[in-house]
Amino acid sequence: MTVPSSESVPSLAGLRGMPEARQRELGYADTLREILQQPATWRATAGSQGAAFRTALDHALGGRPPQVVLTGSGSSVYVGEALAPVLQAELGIPSRAIPAGDLLTHRAGVLPGPEGLLVSIARSGDSPESVGAVDAVLANAPGWRHLVVTCNAHGRLATRYASEARVDVIVLDPCTNDRSLVMTSSFTNMLLAGSALGATRPADGAAALVERVFDVYADALAAIAAGERDTAVYLGSAGAYGAARESALKMLEMSGGDTVTLAESFLGFRHGPMAWLNRGGVLVAFLSGDAGIRAYESDLLRELNAKGLGATRVVVGQDIDPALVGDGGLSIDLPGLYALPPAQQLLVHTVVGQLFAFFRCLQLGHRPDTPSEGVLTRVVGEFTLHEGGAA
Incomplete structure (x- = not known):
């Protein structure tokens, strides 16, 4: 697979600054606007x-x-x-x-x-x-x-x-x-x-942190997306596993299947899925704000170091130990992340996954607004609903 050089895709500021007509010609106008409007x-x-x-x-x-x-x-x-x-x-x-x-x-x-x-x-x-x-x-x-x-x-x-x-x-x-x-x-x-079924809270803190992701880390994510890698693994615990599943799907959709993805929990990763790292690729880790849970997650990443499993890492969290990221990886260290309500921490993780998939899509020459044309549709088409089948 031939991937364009990192110079072939502009910075986030460059992408935002293109005229809308050019954005639509390149097929990313809606996706970029919708990612950036989230805060x-x-x-x-x-x-x-x-x-x-x-x-x-x-x-x-x-x-x-x-x-x-x-x-x-x-x-x-x-x-x-x-x-x-x-x-x-x-x-x-x-x-x-x-x-x-x-x-x-x-x-x-x-x-x-x-x-x-x-x-x-x-x-x-x-x-x-x-x-x-x-x-x-x-x-x-x-x-x-x-x-x-x-x-x-x-x-x-x-x-x-x-x-x-x-x-x-x-x-x-x-x-x-x-x-x-x-x-x-x-x-x-x-x-x-x-x-809000649990508790209604303002979202200003999460919004500010994601604006920081856009301003500080987006171009570094684009650089990693430019690499010759055709696999991506996403790890998260509890609710962050849902964010990992969504991030893996975004990458699979936006890369048109050219990047093969896997989502797993940190503790589940040892039980077979760790073999995935023999393929290299990128490992994206969403670290928990709970110190006890994060200890398990950190142990897993250190075990990967000890085993020499060298996938490039993107680690998202707060006060991140550089040893968990490794050489050539990206630490998205966000002060205040763990002060957010748990659900809002997941918003931040999810946006990192979206941005990474968006840049990978452009690097592969696909159109983020309409990836996998002829295969996927914005709304699943009508199909027959059959009687029975409720056992």
Whole structure:
């Protein structure tokens, strides 16, 4: 595979400064705008949680559900994987993520119990399995309440259940309904909105840190993306594993499959997936803000040093030991990261993954707004929903 030299892709400032017509010609205008708008949209999402927003959340949580299930498809279920550990810790209610497709095909085997709160997360709200899963649970598990978090006021998830008392809907600002095929600001804003089930907090700190990532670290990420590497591994613990899964998907999507990806937990990485590093490539590590968890994560990275497993590393955290990064790696050291609420730390990790994939996409000569044309579409097309299949 031939990768253009690092000089062939401008700096972030250069990309931002190109005329919009040129940005569209190169196929990155929407994706770059949507990545860069995230700090402003987070401030708006956190600040817009007024009466209607809070009423929907309180109604959904009314009577304190015995359990919470977060569902969606693709990136949207990774929002759920990121949120579930955070919500369980803050609410004291068992919380888990289940793909909408599993609810559609294996509802009886995966839906945990006769009642709870099902949170459906969807950028467009028009994916067939997302709507089909809600329909099936409403019809067959009437004890479940529903909360929809979406970026599209006109999608079926937002409009279909207007007369259904068991369903509450939160619609985010229209600018979060990303036009790019890949989800960026929609992902992080739905994560932030969903985190308000636990506690509502301003997002100014997370916004400021991501602005620092743009200003200080973006071009270093671009330089690593320019290397002759065709694999990328992402590691995270608990909610950060959801961020790792999303980051791996962004790289796979935006590189058109030319960069093969893997996401794993730090502790799970020893149990076979560590063999992946024989391929070289890049390892992206999202370090936890919990000192006890971070000790396990640091031990794993030091073990890789001892074994001479030399993938180039991008390590995201605070007060990062240089030994965890290694030669030729990138330490994205962000003072104040661990003072953020747990869900907002995940926003920062996710944006690093987005930027890395964006630069890799350009280096490979692909178009970030429409990667894998003819294979992927912004909204999954209609397909037949079959009867049965709920065992």
